[in-house]
Amino acid sequence: MHSEYAVEPTAIGSDWPTFKYLIEKFSFDKGRLISRLPSKWEKKVIAAAKDANLSDVQISSIIERLKSTKKARVFDLGRKIENGEDWIDSVLREHASRPFRGIICKEKPTGCAEALTADDCDDDHPLFKVSRSRDVNRVADEISDALFFLLAPATEIDVVDPFFDLRPSKGDFLGPIAALLAKLAAAGFSDKTLRIHYRTHDSRPPDHMVAKDAPGLTAGLIPPGFKLQLFEWAEIEGGKDLHDRFFLTNFGGIQIGIGPAAAAEGKDTTFTLLDDDHAQDWRSRFELNATIYNRIGRIVEIDSQGNVALI
Structure with a gap:
């Protein structure tokens, strides 16, 4: 009933329209969950927004939406990043043992059929489509x-x-x-x-x-x-x-x-x-x-x- 997605913090946090669009696609009643990978995923998203020079108003809005408890979107589902491991390396290692429904990243890694970019995240895409x-x-x-x-x-x-x-x-x-x-x-x-x-x-x-x-x-x-x-x-x-x-x-x-x-x-x-x-x-x-x-x-x-x- 629910699908777990790995979402690269820079893929969602470095562009304001992308963040607004993607964050609303996740919640329990929408059937999509963001895996908390890394453990400080929200902080990584905010850091990506700051690195991309988003406005103070946009960054404040990102912070508020990530802190909001009205719609829970990001969950610890037992995934781990090993010390010194890049995000994509950790995701692919986890994916090999317990597959994600999709991996949303800025650049698709070679050979991963479940990789998506933000532009792919349309309700009709086979890897993003969910049924209620x-x-x-x-x-x-x-x-x-x-x-x-x-x-x-x-x-x-x-x-x-x-x-x-x-x-x-x-x-x-x-x-x-x-x-x-x-x-x-x-x-x-x-x-x-x-x-x-x-x-x-x-x-x-x-x-x-x-x-x-x-x-x-x-x-x-x-x-x-x-x-x-x-x-x-x-x-x-x-x-x-x-x-x-x-x-x-x-x-x-x-x-x-x-x-x-x-x-x-x-x-x-x-x-x-x-x-x-x-x-x-x-x-x-x-x-x-x-x-x-x-x-x-x-x-x-x-x-x-x-x-x-x-x-």
Whole structure:
């Protein structure tokens, strides 16, 4: 659902019209992310603007747009520059092991088919074109791939699935989550808590029974540094429905048609990027003091060691 781009600081920062055009092409709800390579990418862009003798007004505008938190565009996605390495050498080394969708640079390196100049960055270009929705095969590996870039930089994660259930007899809800956590851990990401929100039902066990069974049902599925928190909610009579499925973070969100549970090969579901403000509106419905739905019982928290707490 999201594409990662390496963007050379001088390619975007040394020309004001280019900066204005390119920076607006990136954000979670646009499906394009700028990899923070180097770690001080924003400072390198500002330095490029100063070296190019852009006006003080233009430089101030660049600084403000890079500092703005309204639209997150640049993310640490686990890339590194080795000491003394040129930007393009680092990018090509990283690209060889974990490919970027595109590499935006001032001059295209020889032999790199994914290289782009700023002039190439048109919405119709094959390497720059993105889709805000697509069908995803309902198998754990493909579901987790579609969600990886949404969760990798996130510090707050809410999974909304009214039908989520730890019990295997109710469906494979844990398979895609386990695959996603494994990929995040392998890429060096950790210290994340997935808050899973589901709808109450008479057939659901009470919180103390969920807590009792959780270690066995999640054994080996939660990597070190990750936790699951389970929230049970009830609709309020005359209030909003709790039916749609989402993965939501502090940066953005994806709506999932049939839901993120795995199914037989050949089954698919539609993933759709949400506008950033819409994603945050949905997240707000599940805050502890929210009044859109009624929370039932206690929060069940499970860590990688099988420790369970009722909160």
